[in-house]
Amino acid sequence: MFGTADAFQTTTADLVLARACANPMSQLRAYLVLPTIVTVLGAMAFAKSPVNIVTDRDGSSFQTAIVVRATDEQAGVEAEFRYVAENYPAAQRNAQLLVRHDGRTFDLVELTTRDGRKRTLYFDISSFFGKP
Numbered sequence: 138m139f140g141t142a143d144a145f146q147t148t149t150a151d152l153v154l155a156r157a158c159a160n161p162m163s164q165l166r167a168y169l170v171l172p173t174i175v176t177v178l179g180a181m182a183f184a185k186s187p188v189n190i191v192t193d194r195d196g197s198s199f200q201t202a203i204v205v206r207a208t209d210e211q212a213g214v215e216a217e218f219r220y221v222a223e224n225y226p227a228a229q230r231n232a233q234l235l236v237r238h239d240g241r242t243f244d245l246v247e248l249t250t251r252d253g254r255k256r257t258l259y260f261d262i263s264s265f266f267g268k269p
Contacts, residue, residue: 188216199238202259213265217244221258227251242266 191204207213225248232247244260
């Protein structure tokens with residue numbers, strides 16, 4: 138949509154301030170809300186690709202690992218945390234281990250569920266591991 142974040146911010150700032158210059162109080166309000174407008178619209182314009190999680194697996198072993206497909210590590214790790222929060226609400230994360238197995242990379246997440254059961258979830262993170 139826009140070439141750079143700076144160009145996007147300048148365009149947004151010019152638009153907001155041009156409308157506000159007629160009234161000093163409007164100008165003050167524009168300066169107060171401008172950072173929020175730029176942050177929200179900038180995030181929308183430069184959002185990352187969606188993450189795909191293969192959920193037809195139970196994640197109890199390497200063979201049935203939950204596959205996380207993401208374009209970078211931050212998005213992939215966030216997807217893992219979301220998966221745990223949605224599927225194991227109130228679970229306590231005890232440990233997280235990075236493991237290589239059969240040429241693939243896995244995160245093993247050890248949990249204690251809210252009813253006290255210990256559980257290890259296997260996430261196949263090969264698609265995004267090592268990508269900034």
